[in-house]
Amino acid sequence: MNNTMRELRAERGWSQAHLAEQLEVSRQTVNAIETGRYDPSLPLAFAIARLFETTIEEIFTP
Numbered sequence: 001m002n003n004t005m006r007e008l009r010a011e012r013g014w015s016q017a018h019l020a021e022q023l024e025v026s027r028q029t030v031n032a033i034e035t036g037r038y039d040p041s042l043p044l045a046f047a048i049a050r051l052f053e054t055t056i057e058e059i060f061t062p
Contacts, residue, residue, distance in 0.1 A: 003060045006034045008052045023047055 009019050016034070020027040023044065032038035033048075040048065049056045 001036060001039050001060055001062055003033065003036070005030075005048065005052075005059060008054075008059065009034075019051075022051055 005019075009016070014022075016027045016030045020030045023030070025044065029038065033040055045056050045060060049059055052059065
């Protein structure tokens with residue numbers, strides 16, 4: 001699944017560690033999602049969208 005997490009994070013000047021802390025996941029999880037090696041669970045996808053103040057569809061595309 002493709003996503004725009006890296007770009008959204010960079011726009012805000014956040015590190016992967018900062019984003020991971022906000023989402024209560026590991027930095028490795030954030031990295032795996034950003035690189036497309038891991039698809040987040042639905043609750044995590046909602047948390048990501050809420051944090052970036054956008055919709056899941058705006059972040060994740062099949």
